[in-house]
Amino acid sequence: MSPVPTSPLTLLIIDDSAAVRAVVRSYFCSDERFAVVGEAADGPSGRSLAAQLCPSVIVLDQVMPGLCGTDVLPDIRRSCPLARIVVFSADCNSRLRDQVLELGGNACVNKTVSLDELADALSAA
Numbered sequence: 001m002s003p004v005p006t007s008p009l010t011l012l013i014i015d016d017s018a019a020v021r022a023v024v025r026s027y028f029c030s031d032e033r034f035a036v037v038g039e040a041a042d043g044p045s046g047r048s049l050a051a052q053l054c055p056s057v058i059v060l061d062q063v064m065p066g067l068c069g070t071d072v073l074p075d076i077r078r079s080c081p082l083a084r085i086v087v088f089s090a091d092c093n094s095r096l097r098d099q100v101l102e103l104g105g106n107a108c109v110n111k112t113v114s115l116d117e118l119a120d121a122l123s124a125a
Contacts, residue, residue, distance in 0.1 A: 008035040009122070012053060014046030014069070015039075015061035015088070020111070024059060024088075027115040033123060043067030051079035057122045060105070062089035062096065070099055077104035086121055 011034045015021050021039050028034040038053050040046035042064050050058060058076065062069040069087050076085060085105045089096060092108040100108045109121050 008033055009056040009084075010035050010037045010053070011122070012037060012046070012050055012055040012058045013039045014043070014050075014058065014064075014072075016041055016064040017061070020061070024115070024118075028119070031119055033119070043069065043072040047072040047075050047079075050076045050083070054080045055083060057084045057086070059086055059088050059118070059122070062087050062092075062108075070096075070103055073100070073103045073105055084122060086118070088118065 011028055013021050013024050013036065015024070018041070025036050025039065028036050037055055038049050040049045043066055046060065058080070060069040060073065060076070069089070073085060073087070076083070087096070087100045087105050087108045088111055089108060090111045092110040097108040107121050109118055
């Protein structure tokens, strides 16, 4: 009996840094567990794209011009109730982790971790 193939998790990347988006996209495009379906460079665009695409998983930067990750997280959660939302921050301290969980996020991951660890967090969230 052969294993049942599983569909890749659809992934939306929301980060104001083009370089971070490019690195994350490149990594996840080579991981068969994921299919990158969109990218946004700011909170409002990310919120709109999430509502439009309703991806399986979302990498959401915390610090962005205008609206930060925790500002748009509740709206994204409402439009994508089943999505796994991981806030990806340069400073994911215990206060931010608590706030992310209170707002409906699944996890907060430091940008200092390896992309393998981010992928594991997205898969497990």
